[in-house]
Amino acid sequence: MLQHKQSFDTFVNTQLNPQQKIAVTAKDGSFLVIAGAGSGKTRVITARITNLILNHQVQPSSIIALTFTNKAAQEMQHRIAQFLPDLRIKPTIATFHAYCLKLLKKNAYLQNAAQFSVIDAADAQKLLQSIIKEKGLEKLFNAKQLLSFFSTFKMNDVLKLDAPAWNMHHAQQFTELYNAYEQQKKLSNYLDFDDLLYNTFELFTKNPEFATQHLKNHRHLLVDEYQDTNLIQHALLKQMTLQNKKLTIDSVCAVGDEDQSIYSWRGANVANILEFATEFAGTKKIKLEQNYRSTQQILNVANSVIKHNVNRNHKELWSDNPKKHEPLLLECLSDLQEASLIAQLINLCKEAKSSIAILYRTHYQSRIIEEALIKASIAYKMIGGISFYERKEIKDLLAYLRLTLNPHDRISFFRIINCPARGLGEKFEETFVNLWNQNPFSTWQEVAKMLLEQKQLAQKQATSLEQFLTFFDVAKKEKDQKKVCEILNHFIKQTNYLTYLTDHFEKIEAEEKRENIAEFLRAAAYFDENNQGGLSQFLDEISLMQDLIKQDDSATERVNMMTLHSAKGLEFNIVILVGLEEGLLPSNQSIGQENVEEERRLFYVGITRAREKLLISYSKYRNVFGKLDEQRPSRFLREIPASAVLHQEAAHWSKTSFATFFQEWITGEKNATTQKISIVSTTPETTSTFSTNIKRLQSVKHATFGLGIAHQVEQKGDKIVVTVHFTHHGTKKIESSFLQVV
DNA sequence: TGAGCTGGTTTTTTT
DNA sequence: AACCAGCTCA
Ligand SMILES: Nc1ncnc2c1ncn2[C@@H]1O[C@H](COP(=O)(O)OP(=O)(O)OP(=O)(O)O)[C@@H](O)[C@H]1O
Numbered sequence: 001m002l003q004h005k006q007s008f009d010t011f012v013n014t015q016l017n018p019q020q021k022i023a024v025t026a027k028d029g030s031f032l033v034i035a036g037a038g039s040g041k042t043r044v045i046t047a048r049i050t051n052l053i054l055n056h057q058v059q060p061s062s063i064i065a066l067t068f069t070n071k072a073a074q075e076m077q078h079r080i081a082q083f084l085p086d087l088r089i090k091p092t093i094a095t096f097h098a099y100c101l102k103l104l105k106k107n108a109y110l111q112n113a114a115q116f117s118v119i120d121a122a123d124a125q126k127l128l129q130s131i132i133k134e135k136g137l138e139k140l141f142n143a144k145q146l147l148s149f150f151s152t153f154k155m156n157d158v159l160k161l162d163a164p165a166w167n168m169h170h171a172q173q174f175t176e177l178y179n180a181y182e183q184q185k186k187l188s189n190y191l192d193f194d195d196l197l198y199n200t201f202e203l204f205t206k207n208p209e210f211a212t213q214h215l216k217n218h219r220h221l222l223v224d225e226y227q228d229t230n231l232i233q234h235a236l237l238k239q240m241t242l243q244n245k246k247l248t249i250d251s252v253c254a255v256g257d258e259d260q261s262i263y264s265w266r267g268a269n270v271a272n273i274l275e276f277a278t279e280f281a282g283t284k285k286i287k288l289e290q291n292y293r294s295t296q297q298i299l300n301v302a303n304s305v306i307k308h309n310v311n312r313n314h315k316e317l318w319s320d321n322p323k324k325h326e327p328l329l330l331e332c333l334s335d336l337q338e339a340s341l342i343a344q345l346i347n348l349c350k351e352a353k354s355s356i357a358i359l360y361r362t363h364y365q366s367r368i369i370e371e372a373l374i375k376a377s378i379a380y381k382m383i384g385g386i387s388f389y390e391r392k393e394i395k396d397l398l399a400y401l402r403l404t405l406n407p408h409d410r411i412s413f414f415r416i417i418n419c420p421a422r423g424l425g426e427k428f429e430e431t432f433v434n435l436w437n438q439n440p441f442s443t444w445q446e447v448a449k450m451l452l453e454q455k456q457l458a459q460k461q462a463t464s465l466e467q468f469l470t471f472f473d474v475a476k477k478e479k480d481q482k483k484v485c486e487i488l489n490h491f492i493k494q495t496n497y498l499t500y501l502t503d504h505f506e507k508i509e510a511e512e513k514r515e516n517i518a519e520f521l522r523a524a525a526y527f528d529e530n531n532q533g534g535l536s537q538f539l540d541e542i543s544l545m546q547d548l549i550k551q552d553d554s555a556t557e558r559v560n561m562m563t564l565h566s567a568k569g570l571e572f573n574i575v576i577l578v579g580l581e582e583g584l585l586p587s588n589q590s591i592g593q594e595n596v597e598e599e600r601r602l603f604y605v606g607i608t609r610a611r612e613k614l615l616i617s618y619s620k621y622r623n624v625f626g627k628l629d630e631q632r633p634s635r636f637l638r639e640i641p642a643s644a645v646l647h648q649e650a651a652h653w654s655k656t657s658f659a660t661f662f663q664e665w666i667t668g669e670k671n672a673t674t675q676k677i678s679i680v681s682t683t684p685e686t687t688s689t690f691s692t693n694i695k696r697l698q699s700v701k702h703a704t705f706g707l708g709i710a711h712q713v714e715q716k717g718d719k720i721v722v723t724v725h726f727t728h729h730g731t732k733k734i735e736s737s738f739l740q741v742v
Numbered sequence: 743t744g745a746g747c748t749g750g751t752t753t754t755t756t757t
Numbered sequence: 758a759a760c761c762a763g764c765t766c767a
Contacts, residue, residue: 069756097757121757193757266756362754384756418743425743461743544757565755587754602755625752626758 005054008047008083016040016047023253023286024048027056030247030280032226033255034273036317037302037608038293041255042569044286045222046076048253049091050083052220062219063091066237068228068263070095070546071383071562072569076224096233097193098544100200103214104191105540110203110210115406115536118543119190121147122390123411131180140170141177148265150178151194155232155267158198187440188410197232204239215240219250225569226256226276230267238279245281252280258313259306262565262602264595291319291608293571298614300644301327302607308639309597317608326646327614328665329637333651334709334725335365335579335622339372341650342576345615345662346378346559353379353557355573359564359606361585365578366561368623373559383562387546393501393513394520398539400491401484404472405536407443410436420500422464428457445469471495484538485524492517564602567609575610577603580618580634596635603636613666620651621709621725628709628725700724700739705732710739 016024020040023031024047035041049065052058067073077093092099101118108116119127129143155161185192191199204211221241223229229237241252256273264270277283291299299317306312332338346356358369363385373380388394396419399412406412417432418424436447448465451457457465471494492498497517501510527538560572564585579585586599607614622631646665650658700710702724712723713736722739725731 095757118757196757263756265754364753421744423743427743546757563755584754589754598755623758 004084008050008054011083012047012051016043017288017290019286019288020044020047022284024051025055026251026284027052028250030241030251030283031253031286032273032276032280032283033253033286033288034257035255035286035288036257036291036315037260037605038291038317038571039288040290040292041257041288042076042079042224044288045224045253045255046079046083048222049080049220053084053087053091058219060087060089060091062217063222064099064218064220065091065093065222065224066096066099067093067224067569068095069566069568070098071566072224073098075569095544096229096236097196100196100236101544103200104196104203107203107210107214110207116189116191117402117406117409117539118196119185119192119411120390121193123395124192127184127411128177128181131177131184135173135176135180137170137173137177140173146174146177149174150181152267153178154194154198155230158201159231159235161231184410187408188412189406189408190411194232197236201232201236201239204236211239215248221249221252223252223254224256225260226254226273227258227261227270228256228263228268229272230263231269231272232267234269234272242280245279247280259309259315259601260568260605262568262598262605264598289318291317292321293611294319294608295321295323295325295612297325297327297644298607298610298612301614301616301640302604304641304644305600305607305636305639306604308636309600311597323612325613325668326665327616327644329640329645329647330615330617331633331647331649331651332617332619333621334628335368335619336372336711337650338578338617338619339369340375341658341662342369342578342615342617343372343376343378344659345576345666346373347376348659348662348666349574350666351573353559354381355611356576357560357562357567357570357572357574357609358576358578359562359567359609360578361564361587361602363563365584369561369578373561379556379558380561381558383560384546384566388516388519389542389545389547391513391516393497393516397488397491397497397517397520398542400471400495401487401535401539403444404487405539407445408441410444413444417468420495420497420504422468423460424464424468428461431456445472482534483525483528484535485521485528487535488521488524564606568605571609571611573611574613574615575606576615576617577606578617579622580616580637581622581631582634583631585634585636600636603634616645623725628731702734702739705734708732 012021012024017040020043023033023044033041033044045065049063052063053060065076067076073093073095077090080091080093081087094102104116124147125143128147132138132141132143132146185195218240221237223237237252237254241247241249254273254276258270258273261268261270277285294302294317296319299319303316307314307316330338330341332341342358346353349356358366358380360366360369366382366385370380370382389398396416399409399415402409402412403416414429414433417429432447432451435451436442436444439447439450442450448469452462452465455462471491498514501513504510505513524538527541531537533540564577580603582591585603586596590596590599607616616637618633618637619631621628623629648661653661700722701707705724708724710722710724711731714721714723721733722736723731723733724739
């Protein structure tokens with residue numbers, strides 16, 4: 001500890017600027033750090049936590065740091081572990097949601113809701129969709145949109161804000177659906193993501209004694225990325241720290257940057273950060289100006305873009321970083337070329353793979369890049385997208401587990417009653433729902449027995465249902481003593497789940513699913529070895545988890561792939577921003593909603609993730625919904641002065657020429673080992689173009705079909721057939737002699 | 743009931 | 758291209 005203290009004190013004295021030092025070393029009071037990207041806000045938070053522990057003897061357990069995304073929480077834990085590697089009791093570093101989940105679980109008795117589970121977005125959508133359908137309103141409402149309306153509606157309701165104008169056409173049906181959705185969640189004992197925050201808020205409001213008792217242990221609170229808190233989170237923070245406008249804890253410290261506010265669509269409110277100082281009287285405001293992350297050239301690009309936002313306070317990032325490297329703006333012919341160029345660039349990089357990130361606006365863009373990386377044998381790590389616990393096979397098995405513990409869980413019940421198929425389909429479901437609705441507080445077993453007693457089921461169905469019941473008889477009896485992995489195995493065997501996979505999915509897909517299940521079993525076994533709490537603890541622990549924690553994860557160096565949203569708060573030596581095109585960034589929807597400023601902030605966040613090298617790319621053509629569309633470069637690119645980037649067109653390059661070019665860009669030197677590289681990078685695949693000069697991804701012209709891109713060149717007999725994606729005429733196979741290279 | 747077919751739709755972003 | 762809701766047929 002002492003050794004850590006000494007090195008930390010040196011750190012404070014040499015690695016923090018005077019402003020940061022104030023925010024780090026002051027013990028009590030309220031602090032607000034407003035500063036641009038890469039100016040050391042997160043460093044303030046992590047150093048502040050460490051300083052409280054090492055120099056003020058604060059109990060780590062009384063420190064709470066809240067973040068917005070899981071990734072940000074992980075990053076912060078990681079940074080603190082660097083200062084305090086062998087801290088036994090760790091400060092709480094969690095997302096708002098995780099913090100609330102833990103609080104509610106721990107104090108479930110106060111809510112007379114013992115075993116609630118968290119419903120994820122997909123299930124919530126499914127549930128709402130089924131309600132909409134039941135009421136015959138599918139023409140009027142879209143479940144996904146409606147859920148986000150519900151979210152706003154509930155926020156106004158709970159916080160008793162002025163009701164927004166619900167000038168929607170079908171207000172009555174809206175309310176009806178809302179109530180039905182809330183009721184269904186209640187019956188099944190589910191909370192959705194928003195509920196985690198609301199229920200905590202209401203628990204604090206309605207039970208002040210509990211609040212006081214619980215909050216007594218919180219002495220220091222820190223919030224990262226405050227610009228992205230929504231009203232309920234803001235309200236929660238105030239509950240946790242203020243009473244009669246006076247601080248009830250020792251310190252509160254919020255950091256943020258209005259230019260990085262990118263979550264307005266989920267209710268984030270920049271006003272929260274602007275009002276912080278008024279709400280917390282005596283707040284010490286700290287401004288950080290210098291950027292320590294990026295080269296000045298990268299910051300120039302960032303500054304030139306963000307200054308086009310009208311709604312902001314002027315701020316200019318600067319750095320005295322002596323390193324220099326010119327950002328590259330790359331125009332590609334197609335999304336395919338973009339992906340393969342990136343893969344090849346990465347292969348030329350000497351850098352550790354984990355210090356490279358590929359960032360995109362939407363998840364679906366990752367797919368084509370992923371394929372290119374696989375082809376180039378580059379290890380990668382994808383963050384977000386469909387997580388492990390969102391996979392069908394895992395959710396199915398989880399439903400079996402949940403149903404053992406919570407016999408009121410309708411969502412799980414209907415998920416698995418006919419999966420694997422056992423002849424209890426739609427009709428059966430309907431009968432079952434009706435009976436259940438007549439006896440809403442019965443367990444599914446009670447309803448099932450009632451149904452069997454009515455003797456109206458076909459013999460086959462009755463047998464099926466009886467069998468289904470027995471799966472759970474066995475499981476339930478010993479659920480607490482039994483190991484999770486045994487219960488899991490029990491269900492897999494009883495339901496013949498593996499056979500179901502083989503029968504109902506393509507070979508490769510079934511194999512993948514089986515592997516996931518094996519992985520899941522391993523995770524369960526690992527849990528059993530390290531915990532006593534059995535199934536209920538297991539389910540609680542994974543309720544907000546996204547991915548399995550794999551041991552070999554840090555062993556191999558991997559390129560990072562993630563959306564711009566999940567990249568917030570992170571940094572990488574090399575950042576590759578792809579798809580800078582109208583409709584992608586800014587997204588089509590944002591253009592329609594006139595919310596382009598948020599997209600610009602998103603771009604700004606992306607640019608400012610880079611420490612040394614920045615590559616921005618866009619394509620002229622892109623596959624959208626299965627057909628090739630012409631794309632226009634993003635409007636944001638026009639905001640970057642020509643002198644700030646090296647603008648390079650790659651459309652007509654041959655593979656060897658960009659190897660040379662990339663090598664020069666990476667090293668920052670002209671005519672590096674040009675020759676050697678071109679030999680290395682000439683792969684047989686590209687040279688095998690038979691006797692035509694048409695290559696993959698080359699643009700070609702046809703007399704009647706016009707312009708297009710060659711996607712495949714094959715020899716058929718003595719002819720060469722080229723698969724061309726035409727700009728206006730779809731995909732066609734054309735003999736090469738009818739095509740002209742352009 | 744469940745498999746297979748058809749035709750319409752799809753893609754923001756996270757907890 | 759991939760997915761789903763809705764339909765038909767065994
Ligand atoms: N005073 C300092 N001296 C040198 N390096 C610093 C200093 N403060 C921060 N850094 C470094 O600068 C980089 C950016 O810091 P940090 O991640 O804390 O910034 P941030 O303000 O949280 O950025 P963002 O808002 O973009 O997430 C980090 O690599 C950090 O280690």
